Amino acid sequence: MVAKEYQIIAKNYELAGRASSDIKRTLKSTDIDRNLMKRVCSASYEAEINVVIHSFGGFATFQMDETKIVLNFIDDGPGISNIELAMTEGFSTATELDHSNGFGAGMGLPNIKRIADEMDLRSDIYGTHLKITFYIGGVSHDGQ
Ligand SMILES: Nc1ncnc2c1ncn2[C@@H]1O[C@H](COP(=O)(O)OP(=O)(O)OP(=O)(O)O)[C@@H](O)[C@H]1O
Ligand SMILES: [Mg+2]
Structure with a gap:
């Protein structure tokens, strides 16, 4: 079992991607399938x-065990x-700066939905919780 946690700072384009880079580094040190890693x-x-x-x-939190x-x-x-609208390809509220x-093609959430085995998105005015699950081996994936 591997478990990690990362702080994500709003509007900081310099540090944006730092958590994902560490997750990539972590996955590279394992023997998981390259396609799954991508x-x-x-x-x-x-x-x-x-x-x-x-x-x-x-x-963000990252958790990995033998199965997922x-x-x-x-x-x-x-x-x-409006989560349904946010999930629509091309919908974006991104600013000029974004x-x-x-950023701001409106493709992030639809892409996550397509490539993940499970995606659970919950949101209210106090915040958003996105949970993304990938199964290691076993369960087939027809997303791409
Ligand atoms: N964590 C979040 N908090 C608030 N709004 C969000 C959040 N994630 C997504 N959204 C809303 O959902 C919309 C669609 O998100 P999505 O990731 O699909 O596209 P995008 O971020 O606008 O552009 P892209 O991901 O292609 O760079 C966003 O424009 C934004 O309005
Ligand atoms: Mg996005």
Whole structure:
């Protein structure tokens, strides 16, 4: 069992991606399938950037055992008012600054949904909790 936790700072484009880089480093030191590793890394990156650009800040947790990898991204708001809309490809509330940093295509959440085995997104005005699960071996995946 591996468990890690990372602070994610809002609007800090310099540090954005730091948690995901460490998760990638951690996974590289294991023998997990490279395709699974890529899926975990891109989902993690998308979720981390969302906390950086859309939230007031938060944290991520990474847990891995023999059967699964679980990522949690928890932030302090302002939350997602319409989750169904947020899940729509191309929908984004990103700012000009976000766009100039290469974010805001409105593809992050739909991509996470596509590449993860399970995705649970809950949100209210006090914050957002995104849980992403990947199964190691066994359960087949038809996402991509
Ligand atoms: N943690 C969050 N807190 C508040 N709003 C969020 C959060 N994550 C996503 N959203 C909302 O959901 C929308 C869609 O998110 P999604 O990741 O799909 O696209 P994006 O971040 O705007 O662009 P991209 O991910 O392609 O760079 C965002 O524009 C934002 O309005
Ligand atoms: Mg995004």
